[in-house]
Amino acid sequence: xxxxxxxxxxxGGRTDWKxxxxxxxxRPGVWAxxxxxLPAHAATTLRRYPGVKVTTRDITPxxxxxxxxxxxxxxASTSP
Numbered sequence: 001x002x003x004x005x006x007x008x009x010x011x012g013g014r015t016d017w018k019x020x021x022x023x024x025x026x027r028p029g030v031w032a033x034x035x036x037x038l039p040a041h042a043a044t045t046l047r048r049y050p051g052v053k054v055t056t057r058d059i060t061p062x063x064x065x066x067x068x069x070x071x072x073x074x075x076a077s078t079s080p
Contacts, residue, residue: 015042021049024071034067043067 020034040056047054051073056065
């Protein structure tokens with residue numbers, strides 16, 4: 001059996017969805033690549049924000065995707 005000795009990678013931080021929505025609102029109608037390596041279900045979280053249009057592309061064997069989003073809303077809300 002092969003054993004590889006190494007320290008664990010640091011844990012990932014939480015995604016600042018509200019901050020992402022604020023940035024999208026600054027350029028309405030323009031697509032932005034939000035992430036290239038989040039799990040596909042992360043797009044569902046972003047879809048909960050009214051006014052945000054989300055799509056995913058290029059699923060990998062590990063289950064990660066490219067997440068694209070744009071602001072299509074008219075209100076000032078950034079809460080899901």
